Amino acid sequence: MARGMLDTAERMALLPGDVPRDAVIVTRNLHREYVMGTEVVRALNGVDITIRRNEFVAIMGPSGSGKSTLMNMIGCLDTPSEGEYWLNGHRVSELDDDDLARIRNKEIGFVFQTFNLLPRASALANVELPLVYAGVGGRERRERAETVLKQVGLGERMHHRPNELSGGQRQRVAVARALVNKPSILLADEPTGNLDSATSVEIMDLFETLHREGQTIILVTHEPDIAEHAKRQIILRDGKVASDGLTAEIHA
Amino acid sequence: MLIGETFNVAFRSIRANKLRALLTMLGVIIGVGAVITVVAMGTGAQRNVENQINALGANLITIEPSRSRFGGVESSSTVPMTIDDAVALRRDAAEYIDAMAPEMERRQQVEYGNQNINANVKGTTPEYPEARNTRVEYGRMFTTGDDDSRQRYAVLGANVPDNLGQNPAAMIGQTVTIRQIPFEVIGVMASRGSIGWSNPDDEIYIPLTTARFRVMGNDRLGQISLTLPEGVNRNTALIQFERIMRREHRIRPGEGNNFNLRSPTDYLATAEETSKTFSALLLSIAAVSLVVGGIGIMNIMLVSVTERTKEIGIRKALGATRIVIMSQFLIEALMLCLVGGVIGIGFGVVASNLVSKNLGWSTEISPTAVAVAFGFSALVGLFFGLWPARRAASLDPIQSLRYE
Numbered sequence: 001m002a003r004g005m006l007d008t009a010e011r012m013a014l015l016p017g018d019v020p021r022d023a024v025i026v027t028r029n030l031h032r033e034y035v036m037g038t039e040v041v042r043a044l045n046g047v048d049i050t051i052r053r054n055e056f057v058a059i060m061g062p063s064g065s066g067k068s069t070l071m072n073m074i075g076c077l078d079t080p081s082e083g084e085y086w087l088n089g090h091r092v093s094e095l096d097d098d099d100l101a102r103i104r105n106k107e108i109g110f111v112f113q114t115f116n117l118l119p120r121a122s123a124l125a126n127v128e129l130p131l132v133y134a135g136v137g138g139r140e141r142r143e144r145a146e147t148v149l150k151q152v153g154l155g156e157r158m159h160h161r162p163n164e165l166s167g168g169q170r171q172r173v174a175v176a177r178a179l180v181n182k183p184s185i186l187l188a189d190e191p192t193g194n195l196d197s198a199t200s201v202e203i204m205d206l207f208e209t210l211h212r213e214g215q216t217i218i219l220v221t222h223e224p225d226i227a228e229h230a231k232r233q234i235i236l237r238d239g240k241v242a243s244d245g246l247t248a249e250i251h252a
Numbered sequence: 253m254l255i256g257e258t259f260n261v262a263f264r265s266i267r268a269n270k271l272r273a274l275l276t277m278l279g280v281i282i283g284v285g286a287v288i289t290v291v292a293m294g295t296g297a298q299r300n301v302e303n304q305i306n307a308l309g310a311n312l313i314t315i316e317p318s319r320s321r322f323g324g325v326e327s328s329s330t331v332p333m334t335i336d337d338a339v340a341l342r343r344d345a346a347e348y349i350d351a352m353a354p355e356m357e358r359r360q361q362v363e364y365g366n367q368n369i370n371a372n373v374k375g376t377t378p379e380y381p382e383a384r385n386t387r388v389e390y391g392r393m394f395t396t397g398d399d400d401s402r403q404r405y406a407v408l409g410a411n412v413p414d415n416l417g418q419n420p421a422a423m424i425g426q427t428v429t430i431r432q433i434p435f436e437v438i439g440v441m442a443s444r445g446s447i448g449w450s451n452p453d454d455e456i457y458i459p460l461t462t463a464r465f466r467v468m469g470n471d472r473l474g475q476i477s478l479t480l481p482e483g484v485n486r487n488t489a490l491i492q493f494e495r496i497m498r499r500e501h502r503i504r505p506g507e508g509n510n511f512n513l514r515s516p517t518d519y520l521a522t523a524e525e526t527s528k529t530f531s532a533l534l535l536s537i538a539a540v541s542l543v544v545g546g547i548g549i550m551n552i553m554l555v556s557v558t559e560r561t562k563e564i565g566i567r568k569a570l571g572a573t574r575i576v577i578m579s580q581f582l583i584e585a586l587m588l589c590l591v592g593g594v595i596g597i598g599f600g601v602v603a604s605n606l607v608s609k610n611l612g613w614s615t616e617i618s619p620t621a622v623a624v625a626f627g628f629s630a631l632v633g634l635f636f637g638l639w640p641a642r643r644a645a646s647l648d649p650i651q652s653l654r655y656e
Contacts, residue, residue, distance in 0.1 A: 077569065077649050098573040105571020116566045116653065120268060132257050133571035177570070 011089025279545020284596025375463020585637025
């Protein structure tokens with residue numbers, strides 16, 4: 001992975017000229033097709049988006065609009081059939097499985113609708129997991145995990161297992177796990193989908209706080225009132241960007 | 253450090269499913285245990301045979317009367333072997349004989365004080381201990397002079413004093429009666445252990461001439477034991493002995509022998525061969541059970557991979573590479589096999605001890621067998637763990653995350 005040896009500034013210099021220098025995510029003409037039996041489903045049909053550092057973006061759209069596919073693509077869980085994707089200067093579209101795993105570990109913090117915590121491991125062990133795969137030593141791993149857990153307000157419950165925590169607390173553990181390796185982006189897929197409205201507000205407040213502290217956040221949701229917390233909203237329809245604007249302007 | 257974590261995960265996953273892990277390991281436990289027990293029994297049997305060969309002496313040849321065959325017809329009676337045969341062998345094949353012990357034997361009532369036992373009494377020559385690779389432990393053997401003068405001297409087998417309720421050293425100089433005839437005990441043999449179905453330690457030895465004229469009343473021999481001198485070709489010696497015996501028994505050319513020339517060591521070597529074959533057979537069955545155990549492990553590992561699809565998805569999303577996922581499952585399979593192997597070794601040692609205690613078979617735990625069984629179980633773990641581990645490593649993270 002020779003490209004990985006370059007630092008961020010050097011990688012950014014390799015991007016197309018019209019891209020802002022602080023772009024974290026750049027997609028160009030992104031296509032993704034699936035073969036379902038005899039039918040070819042075009043989940044993404046030419047998506048061009050640019051997301052800059054410290055943006056808080058909501059990706060919205062009805063089911064079938066391609067937002068899950070776009071999320072998988074941005075999250076480096078999937079690669080495009082056509083088009084290009086740069087994440088923090090890494091040209092993701094040409095990486096193999098193991099390189100994608102390393103990129104996910106280093107650049108992306110996932111928060112899922114169903115939390116996706118390891119049930120048999122304590123909150124602390126769950127948060128340490130990305131650092132294990134990053135090759136961070138035991139002592140430093142623990143310290144960093146504890147720090148992040150305190151940051152999300154779970155300093156008192158870090159030795160509990162997921163089934164001993166409430167839904168909101170579980171999602172906080174997931175957020176801590178997403179943040180622990182200092183990723184370029186926090187990628188949240190319906191993070192409040194399994195939470196009641198009061199807890200949803202708490203989690204969204206946490207996201208806003210993180211955003212104010214400089215974290216780039218991408219939120220995939222179909223709920224307009226959740227998307228309201230983001231500063232920018234991208235709406236997909238039929239695998240294309242239907243609208244892309246600042247939340248403040250939409251209301252204006 | 254990642255390796256340490258991988259071991260941890262594998263260990264915790266086994267601990268979380270203790271019963272299942274135990275049942276999975278059972279195949280390997282039984283396989284390894286069986287290998288160790290079978291090899292221990294085989295090694296013990298072989299050691300037994302070696303000991304018996306040593307006890308008999310490697311150069312022993314025995315001659316016994318047998319039924320003769322003539323043109324495929326077996327005669328109904330045996331032609332007895334007599335003292336004359338022994339005299340002729342000694343005279344005409346002297347250079348092929350180191351020690352010679354003709355034996356005439358019969359079971360007799362033996363009394364000592366108020367004790368009365370039925371023992372095998374053997375009339376033989378002073379060369380008996382040398383010919384049968386044994387020695388007199390207490391007192392002395394009778395001499396040629398004792399034999400010629402028909403002395404009523406007796407040398408007891410090692411167990412006889414005990415059978416008569418006396419300790420061996422104290423028996424020297426005591427009088428026992430054989431068929432109401434008083435004999436002075438002049439020696440007690442060293443213990444030899446049982447050979448086949450007879451136990452020479454229970455026998456009593458008296459001079460051949462005494463036996464012939466005072467006890468048995470005939471000159472028929474049950475057996476002649478010979479040892480060959482160093483450097484003599486066994487086959488040449490056997491041909492000589494056969495020629496002399498045929499001449500003495502007036503056997504016409506083309507007629508079958510009415511005696512048997514045997515080298516018990518040859519017979520035992522055959523027994524050793526048989527026990528080896530038997531061991532190999534049992535070992536291959538044990539190996540099959542190890543392989544079956546391995547398939548059990550593969551089966552449960554595949555179940556485990558399916559069960560933990562979601563977990564694999566999470567780990568992959570968080571940055572686990574293929575090799576990390578693969579080693580996690582491979583190490584789990586390996587640990588199952590190795591823990592099973594260790595339990596199997598313990599099981600094999602216990603089973604070997606039970607076999608030797610309850611069945612009276614001698615067993616010997618072979619360190620090689622332990623090492624090989626352990627190594628083989630590790631190999632089974634690697635081999636049968638590989639496919640499930642590869643399967644886990646190649647799961648698609650998106651599909652796995654959706655798996656419920």
